Amino acid sequence: MNKNERKKTQQHNPTLAIVLSILFAGLGQSYNRRFIKGTILIIVEAAFLITMYDFINIGLWGIVTLGTIPRVDHSIILLIQGIIAVLVLAFAIGLYIFNIIDAKRDAEKLRDGEKIPTLMDSMKNTYDKGFPYMLVIPGLFMLVFVVILPLLFMVSLAFTDYNLYNSPPRNLLNWVGFENFTKLLESGIWKDTFFSVFTWTIVWTVVATTLQIALGLLLALLVNDKRIKFKRTIRTVLILPWAVPAFVSILIFSALFNSEFGAINRDILGPIGLAVPWMSDPFWAKMALILIQTWLGFPFVFALFTGVLQSIPGDMYEAADIDGASRFQKFKNITFPFVLFATAPLLIMQYAGNFNNFNIIYLFNEGGPAVRGQNAGGTDILISWVYKLTFDTNNYNMAAAITIIMGVIVSAFAFYQFRKTASFKEEGNL
Amino acid sequence: MKKLSLIFFALLLIGLLAACGPQRSEEGTNNENDANTADDSANTADSGNEEGAMPDKPEKLTVWMNDQESQLNAIEATAKQYTEETGIEIEIKGMAMLDMVEKLDLDGPSGNGPDIFYQPHDRIGDLVVRGLADPINLGDAADQYTDTAINAVTYDEEIWGVPNVVETYALYYNKDIVGDEAPATMEDINAIMSEYTNKSNDEYGFLAEANNFYYMYPYFAGNGGYVFANENGVYDPQDIGLANEGSVKGAELIQSWFNDGYLPKEITADIQNGLFKDGKVATIINGPWMMKEYEEALGDSLGAAPLPLLDNGENPKSFVGVKTYMLSYYSENKEWATDFMKYLTNSEQAMNYFKTAGEMPARKDALDDPAIADDQLVSAFAEQATYGEPMPSIPQMQQVWDPMNAALQFIAKGDNVEDVLTEAVGTIKDNIAASGQ
Numbered sequence: 001m002n003k004n005e006r007k008k009t010q011q012h013n014p015t016l017a018i019v020l021s022i023l024f025a026g027l028g029q030s031y032n033r034r035f036i037k038g039t040i041l042i043i044v045e046a047a048f049l050i051t052m053y054d055f056i057n058i059g060l061w062g063i064v065t066l067g068t069i070p071r072v073d074h075s076i077i078l079l080i081q082g083i084i085a086v087l088v089l090a091f092a093i094g095l096y097i098f099n100i101i102d103a104k105r106d107a108e109k110l111r112d113g114e115k116i117p118t119l120m121d122s123m124k125n126t127y128d129k130g131f132p133y134m135l136v137i138p139g140l141f142m143l144v145f146v147v148i149l150p151l152l153f154m155v156s157l158a159f160t161d162y163n164l165y166n167s168p169p170r171n172l173l174n175w176v177g178f179e180n181f182t183k184l185l186e187s188g189i190w191k192d193t194f195f196s197v198f199t200w201t202i203v204w205t206v207v208a209t210t211l212q213i214a215l216g217l218l219l220a221l222l223v224n225d226k227r228i229k230f231k232r233t234i235r236t237v238l239i240l241p242w243a244v245p246a247f248v249s250i251l252i253f254s255a256l257f258n259s260e261f262g263a264i265n266r267d268i269l270g271p272i273g274l275a276v277p278w279m280s281d282p283f284w285a286k287m288a289l290i291l292i293q294t295w296l297g298f299p300f301v302f303a304l305f306t307g308v309l310q311s312i313p314g315d316m317y318e319a320a321d322i323d324g325a326s327r328f329q330k331f332k333n334i335t336f337p338f339v340l341f342a343t344a345p346l347l348i349m350q351y352a353g354n355f356n357n358f359n360i361i362y363l364f365n366e367g368g369p370a371v372r373g374q375n376a377g378g379t380d381i382l383i384s385w386v387y388k389l390t391f392d393t394n395n396y397n398m399a400a401a402i403t404i405i406m407g408v409i410v411s412a413f414a415f416y417q418f419r420k421t422a423s424f425k426e427e428g429n430l
Numbered sequence: 431m432k433k434l435s436l437i438f439f440a441l442l443l444i445g446l447l448a449a450c451g452p453q454r455s456e457e458g459t460n461n462e463n464d465a466n467t468a469d470d471s472a473n474t475a476d477s478g479n480e481e482g483a484m485p486d487k488p489e490k491l492t493v494w495m496n497d498q499e500s501q502l503n504a505i506e507a508t509a510k511q512y513t514e515e516t517g518i519e520i521e522i523k524g525m526a527m528l529d530m531v532e533k534l535d536l537d538g539p540s541g542n543g544p545d546i547f548y549q550p551h552d553r554i555g556d557l558v559v560r561g562l563a564d565p566i567n568l569g570d571a572a573d574q575y576t577d578t579a580i581n582a583v584t585y586d587e588e589i590w591g592v593p594n595v596v597e598t599y600a601l602y603y604n605k606d607i608v609g610d611e612a613p614a615t616m617e618d619i620n621a622i623m624s625e626y627t628n629k630s631n632d633e634y635g636f637l638a639e640a641n642n643f644y645y646m647y648p649y650f651a652g653n654g655g656y657v658f659a660n661e662n663g664v665y666d667p668q669d670i671g672l673a674n675e676g677s678v679k680g681a682e683l684i685q686s687w688f689n690d691g692y693l694p695k696e697i698t699a700d701i702q703n704g705l706f707k708d709g710k711v712a713t714i715i716n717g718p719w720m721m722k723e724y725e726e727a728l729g730d731s732l733g734a735a736p737l738p739l740l741d742n743g744e745n746p747k748s749f750v751g752v753k754t755y756m757l758s759y760y761s762e763n764k765e766w767a768t769d770f771m772k773y774l775t776n777s778e779q780a781m782n783y784f785k786t787a788g789e790m791p792a793r794k795d796a797l798d799d800p801a802i803a804d805d806q807l808v809s810a811f812a813e814q815a816t817y818g819e820p821m822p823s824i825p826q827m828q829q830v831w832d833p834m835n836a837a838l839q840f841i842a843k844g845d846n847v848e849d850v851l852t853e854a855v856g857t858i859k860d861n862i863a864a865s866g867q
Contacts, residue, residue, distance in 0.1 A: 163865055164865055165825065167560050170562075255700075261694070280696060280843065368839075370835070370836030370840065372840060375857070377836075392831070393829060394556075395864075
């Protein structure tokens with residue numbers, strides 16, 4: 001009898017199970033005589049088709065055509081619906097593939113005469129193994145709609161012709177491929193402006209951030225020196241710039257730097273016969289911005305380094321003293337690597353943060369002063385330029401294209417941080 | 431086997447997508463399309479018999495109004511009277527004017543939009559291009575509004591708004607310094623500038639935001655410059671007159687104020703208002719929105735006058751802004767909405783609005799009303815508004831501000847005026863081309 005049953009199951013055909021489950025989810029499982037699982041899957045697919053068919057259908061059609069009749073079809077709404085449809089569809093296809101693999105695996109087991117776990121068994125199994133996943137899934141699901149959906153929406157805009165004269169509901173959008181990007185790199189007015197803004201953005205990021213880190217490190221070292229007294233008071237004072245909301249400080253700085261009415265030219269530089277055009281000359285405006293950012297940014301770095309410095313074991317320095325190391329050698333070989341090792345990810349994020357530091361650029365001088373023959377102001381960085389393009393001149397498609405370029409750069413920072421930084425490697429083995 | 435099943439799966443998926451996508455959508459659009467054409471024909475039928483009988487009264491009209499308290503109070507009082515007279519309920523929602531456009535874009539198509547919303551007239555072109563507004567049939571009532579106001583709300587030969595408020599800037603002066611007599615010509619201003627300006631003491635004879643094209647336009651236009659050529663209410667965005675002879679002359683006048691050291695280069699609104707309120711400035715160009723603040727600081731010493739005459743005897747043509755009620759494209763009660771808009775701006779309600787909200791009505795008869803004519807400050811702005819030009823309402827205007835403000839910075843620095851203006855006009859044209867038109 002045992003032999004008989006074995007023979008019977010050997011005729012069970014995994015390919016048939018695969019084909020059946022491709023035809024309709026759950027058929028393969030039913031063929032495998034897993035009727036409860038099969039029924040559940042059939043119900044799930046039927047429910048999905050009945051409830052979502054219309055939505056996905058319109059969504060896919062919408063994302064491809066972006067509407068065909070102005071006034072009736074709202075391209076933006078169709079685009080969003082289309083992206084949601086694609087996301088839902090991707091999720092459904094994932095489940096579907098899982099269903100096929102599951103049918104195949106069960107059929108093979110059945111053919112080989114292995115015992116197939118019952119539904120209860122497999123549920124218990126999933127619960128044991130997959131519990132962390134269950135906790136993560138609601139969060140992931142939210143993430144898809146809160147982060148990925150808007151991101152995809154923005155990316156899609158860069159490939160449309162969405163601008164002031166072509167905006168819904170009266171007009172329909174069209175897909176234009178990479179036209180916006182080529183325009184950015186080729187047509188005169190965009191190209192010149194883009195490159196000059198881009199180079200200044202890089203200079204700004206590197207110089208301002210490096211200065212604020214250097215100043216923070218220097219002050220942290222000084223305050224941490226054993227000979228310094230009133231450490232706590234000095235630390236409190238040095239952290240103060242951080243305590244005032246940045247936009248308030250920036251607005252006040254902008255008043256201070258006004259070359260005719262500001263205190264810096266009047267009361268500090270005036271008496272020694274200097275008058276620097278801080279706001280009206282691009283070079284000096286850039287200098288002023290870097291100085292302000294250094295002032296605004298060093299307290300965070302200072303606090304960070306102070307914490308790390310206190311955790312360096314003292315015996316390292318004692319050993320160095322015994323070996324006769326000089327002060328500089330101790331700094332170079334003990335303090336600096338130790339501090340950098342612990343804080344590198346945060347420092348890299350400082351660079352990424354300054355790359356997109358809209359507040360200071362816009363509040364100080366609105367990206368000005370103007371520069372002749374250029375579409376952006378003399379101190380505009382990419383993000384403030386994008387802001388002007390979107391809100392002053394309604395060039396949504398170009399703004400989205402530039403935003404993508406910025407996104408790529410910032411994610412390169414982030415990627416580098418998570419992949420290469422030693423401190424993360426040690427912990428998570430990434 | 432595996433390959434075969436993969437191919438099969440792929441075919442199935444493609445079939446699924448290809449088969450149902452277009453087919454279903456065609457149905458969908460056809461249905462919607464039918465509904466839409468029905469809607470449209472209903473609309474045209476409605477507008478056809480506008481002069482005749484009005485359609486049935488709606489239960490209520492929704493109005494989006496600027497969210498300033500005094501303005502909301504004013505319109506609410508009017509709405510109450512209207513409800514008493516007609517039985518139509520009015521729902522008023524306060525909202526910042528700039529936010530309205532974005533909200534209307536989404537709420538309108540979904541049926542949650544207002545019947546009437548409130549906008550500065552220079553956004554009309556933008557709204558028409560987006561298709562959010564509908565033209566308004568004012569009928570005979572159009573004659574009651576000032577010509578400037580009607581010009582302002584006309585776009586492509588149709589009227590898109592019911593003008594509520596007219597706004598422009600003029601000259602404030604400090605009577606303690608200038609005397610009771612307002613400076614009437616640029617020569618007077620020059621005399622005041624040379625006599626009273628003392629930079630080291632922060633004392634100025636004349637201040638204006640000379641790096642802001644909005645305030646400097648009168649000197650371009652008064653000499654023969656223009657932004658876009660305007661023929662019978664239609665602007666030509668290709669014909670820009672900001673580098674012509676008159677514009678150069680006007681810009682040279684502005685530059686001379688800097689060359690002579692009368693105007694500071696880095697003037698901001700905060701700084702100039704602060705100085706004027708401290709009584710250190712003799713004359714200043716600003717709008718009626720500063721009146722209350724100035725009055726509190728200077729009291730009876732504050733005077734206002736139209737902008738002083740140019741050397742060629744012309745009145746400087748200031749930019750006039752008209753705040754206007756507009757009709758939503760998605761409104762289902764367009765006739766009654768229009769009726770309510772006319773009611774809001776009839777002569778009685780317009781004066782009520784002026785008394786509560788303090789803004790100049792856009793009506794001809796308002797100028798003669800004693801409440802305005804006898805008020806020395808208000809009447810100065812009312813008079814200047816009659817000399818002014820409405821800001822161009824075509825969307826291309828958005829590309830003008832930045833290059834012109836930049837040009838004014840270069841002019842203040844002393845660059846060659848003609849070069850700077852030619853360059854700015856080139857940039858404006860490039861930007862207009864690059865922005866997709």
